[in-house]
Amino acid sequence: xxxxxxxxxxxxxxxxxxxxxxxxxxxxxxxxxxxxxxxxxxxxxxxxxxxxxxxxxxxxxxxxxxxxxxxxxxxxxxxxxxxxxxxxxxxxxxxxxxxxxxxxxxxxxxxxxxxxxxxxxxxxxxxxxxxxxxxxxxxxxxxxxxxxxxxxxxxx
Numbered sequence: 001x002x003x004x005x006x007x008x009x010x011x012x013x014x015x016x017x018x019x020x021x022x023x024x025x026x027x028x029x030x031x032x033x034x035x036x037x038x039x040x041x042x043x044x045x046x047x048x049x050x051x052x053x054x055x056x057x058x059x060x061x062x063x064x065x066x067x068x069x070x071x072x073x074x075x076x077x078x079x080x081x082x083x084x085x086x087x088x089x090x091x092x093x094x095x096x097x098x099x100x101x102x103x104x105x106x107x108x109x110x111x112x113x114x115x116x117x118x119x120x121x122x123x124x125x126x127x128x129x130x131x132x133x134x135x136x137x138x139x140x141x142x143x144x145x146x147x148x149x150x151x152x153x154x155x156x
Contacts, residue, residue: 001077001093007053008112009039009069019064028064033059033069039107044096047078090145111149125151 020027023122033056061067079093099107113127130149 001079003075005073006070012065012069014065016061018063020063028062030058030060040100041077042100046080048076
């Protein structure tokens, strides 16, 4: 499955804080993402061996150290295809994201729509509409039925 996305990363970097009064009341800057720490969020079930973001766009940093980085990405992910009931088959294709270097205590992945999440007994969360499909191009051969986002906490 090929997916073109804009990933929204937001985090706080205590090393990027400043007092606006000391810098002509400047409250926000745009800097190359290659000049700062960025989370190494990758697609674990990549089908082409390209796990990382390839276009390192600029990041916006505000004076409180909040960094917003929205790089575009094209992901090719692996899906098992079941055509037993063709042409009325349904496929389940998942994309598994996470940090390659850090565990959940160091980089806490939270979905941007986390406030709409439902919690399970295992403290996992699920967002029923986890992907913004406003730019999705309809296809006459298939349709997307649901796009939940699920956060799984894997005990050590």
